[in-house]
Amino acid sequence: MPKRAVLLVNLGSPDSTSVPDVRRYLSEFLGDPRVIDKPDNRLLRSFLVNQIIIRKRVENSAHAYSTIWTPEGSPLIVTSRSVRDKLAARLAAAAEGAGDKNHSAGGTTSVSSGSERTERKEKEERTAQGGETPVYLAMRYGEPSIASVVAQLAADGVEHALLFPQYPHYAMSSWETVVAEVYEQAARLAPELRVDCVQPFYNDADYIDALVASARPALAQPHDLLLFSYHGIPERHLRKADTSRAHCTLVRGCCEIDSPVHGTCYKAQCLRTTQAFVRRAALAAGRYSVSFQSRLVGEPWLSPFTDETLARLPSAGVKRLLVMSPAFVTDCLETLEEIAIAGRKTFLDAGGESYYQIPCLNDQPMYIDFLEARVRRWLAGEAPSATQARERAALLAEA
Ligand SMILES: C=CC1=C(C)c2cc3[nH]c(cc4nc(cc5[nH]c(cc1n2)c(C)c5CCC(=O)O)C(CCC(=O)O)=C4C)c(C)c3C=C
Numbered sequence: 155m156p157k158r159a160v161l162l163v164n165l166g167s168p169d170s171t172s173v174p175d176v177r178r179y180l181s182e183f184l185g186d187p188r189v190i191d192k193p194d195n196r197l198l199r200s201f202l203v204n205q206i207i208i209r210k211r212v213e214n215s216a217h218a219y220s221t222i223w224t225p226e227g228s229p230l231i232v233t234s235r236s237v238r239d240k241l242a243a244r245l246a247a248a249a250e251g252a253g254d255k256n257h258s259a260g261g262t263t264s265v266s267s268g269s270e271r272t273e274r275k276e277k278e279e280r281t282a283q284g285g286e287t288p289v290y291l292a293m294r295y296g297e298p299s300i301a302s303v304v305a306q307l308a309a310d311g312v313e314h315a316l317l318f319p320q321y322p323h324y325a326m327s328s329w330e331t332v333v334a335e336v337y338e339q340a341a342r343l344a345p346e347l348r349v350d351c352v353q354p355f356y357n358d359a360d361y362i363d364a365l366v367a368s369a370r371p372a373l374a375q376p377h378d379l380l381l382f383s384y385h386g387i388p389e390r391h392l393r394k395a396d397t398s399r400a401h402c403t404l405v406r407g408c409c410e411i412d413s414p415v416h417g418t419c420y421k422a423q424c425l426r427t428t429q430a431f432v433r434r435a436a437l438a439a440g441r442y443s444v445s446f447q448s449r450l451v452g453e454p455w456l457s458p459f460t461d462e463t464l465a466r467l468p469s470a471g472v473k474r475l476l477v478m479s480p481a482f483v484t485d486c487l488e489t490l491e492e493i494a495i496a497g498r499k500t501f502l503d504a505g506g507e508s509y510y511q512i513p514c515l516n517d518q519p520m521y522i523d524f525l526e527a528r529v530r531r532w533l534a535g536e537a538p539s540a541t542q543a544r545e546r547a548a549l550l551a552e553a
């Protein structure tokens with residue numbers, strides 16, 4: 155049996171909230187041609203990113219990060235590490251035949267003695283790196299970089315890895331850039347490594363179940379509306395990802411019409427997540443709405459915009475609001491600052507009375523359940539897209 159491992163990849167954060175660290179991070183992030191892809195000329199694009207966009211926003215960004223930073227660092231990274239450790243503990247416990255999810259998930263619900271807890275913690279620290287199916291964590295931007303973690307996989311003798319991008323939806327600027335970078339670095343640093351990849355899971359029944367379970371306590375409270383706020387992207391990116399060049403944004407109501415091109419349509423996938431959630435939670439029509447947060451200027455981005463929606467809802471009679479952001483599996487700057495701080499203020503200043511934000515799935519047991527189930531299926535032989543690193547990198551380079 156080849157040595158197997160799981161590789162979780164999330165977006166990443168700056169090393170600290172200092173302006174130089176935030177500038178370096180934003181330069182790597184926004185310098186990715188799958189994130190900012192215009193103008194075509196590389197030098198002009200670099201000028202736009204570094205001299206215009208970053209220069210204008212770096213102070214504000216650093217301040218925004220300082221409002222959410224924890225003593226352990228960026229929430230996105232701290233939570234991602236916890237997800238890695240909990241998943242590793244589950245897989246190690248399963249391998250030992252322990253089968254007790256609560257215990258192996260880090261004792262979130264079990265009561266145990268101090269020495270048992272210490273023993274378990276030591277075991278979890280080992281299993282994140284050294285269990286039968288170890289779990290690795292990399293960040294697309296910042297640290298730990300994909301290159302360093304792929305090199306570690308090779309050094310540890312891993313022969314077959316499951317890449318699990320921590321994005322439910324396809325976007326060139328999220329899921330695709332992670333996959334491309336992993337295959338590129340694997341081709342360079344670990345050419346014999348076989349890498350399978352989990353596809354966007356926006357519609358996966360277990361993921362929807364996890365989302366609904368996480369929202370149940372909030373849904374049981376009195377409220378007028380549940381707002382699904384997804385991260386925005388430029389509308390142009392929908393057309394760019396549409397291989398037919400004739401559907402996305404070009405056909406009226408394109409996202410409502412089933413089409414094979416929705417395999418790479420971010421907006422259609424966000425709307426499918428919403429529909430599946432609404433069906434599973436039995437939400438009535440008129441009790442939910444969709445909007446898109448975070449945008450840059452210069453071209454049309456997906457709309458309606460979350461900030462404008464929050465300012466408008468109270469005058470439309472929505473006084474008690476629930477908000478959730480299913481495009482993020484991990485709470486991050488975009489949820490902890492933009493939605494929890496700025497969004498709350500916008501809504502309450504406009505006449506709203508109560509505002510409750512449903513946390514992301516984070517390291518909650520239902521999310522670890524979802525990840526574990528997916529990994530177990532792979533370990534049992536399901537290969538979502540079993541492709542050699544070199545072949546896949548060549549395919550992406552051609553695209
Ligand atoms: C959910 C997936 C994401 C997509 C799609 C996405 C597209 C996208 N983002 C920007 C610009 C910025 N995003 C920023 C933060 C940020 N974005 C995501 C996720 C997606 N982005 C996350 C998880 C985060 C938070 C990271 C963290 O450390 O907590 C930022 C930085 C913050 C700021 O300065 O406001 C920018 C800038 C573009 C241009 C884009 C698609 C083209």
Ligand SMILES: [Fe+2]
Pocket residue numbers: 385448
């Ligand atoms: Fe973003």
Ligand SMILES: [Fe+2]
Pocket residue numbers: 392401402403408409419421422
């Ligand atoms: Fe579409």
